[in-house]
Amino acid sequence: MADDALAERRTLDGRLIERLERPALAVELGLEPHPEGGWYRRTWTSPATVAVGGATRPAATLILFLLPTGEASGWHRVSSSEIWIASGVGPVALQLGGEGDEPEPGETIVVGDAGEGHAPQAVVPPGAWQRTLPADHDALVSCLVSPGFDFADFTMPDVDGRTP
Structure with missing residues (x-):
């Protein structure tokens, strides 16, 4: 197997x-592997910016997000609004978990x-818990985040970002 066929999934702090x-x-x-599970790449960053909590962010960002067969993402939340958009490769089951201190499957x-x-399309409100569920097929979506995504605004409840 070629080295470029291998990848490393890491926590937000690099472990x-x-x-x-x-x-x-x-x-x-x-x-590339996403810390929460799945694979992603940012495909667009808005040239417009907005002020968020004393920082400047892009007004919006867009990624491709792939969930291969049997893979899922762990519970996580983002402090911005997120819009999931079907991209033509299999459906993805997106579960919401409320806005409390801990996710509650909903x-x-x-x-x-x-x-x-x-x-x-599906909209996840700012601060809402979310995860994807495993399926028997690959699924590809696009995710638009506004204000633009920053890992500083990304929360996962467990060390490696995935719930067993």
């Missing part, structure tokens, strides 16, 4: 979570092909 093989679609799209929204009865 190694796991070494893993890059899925073919992650290689094709140039995606509504699940399946983001995917509207022609198959799925939501083509």
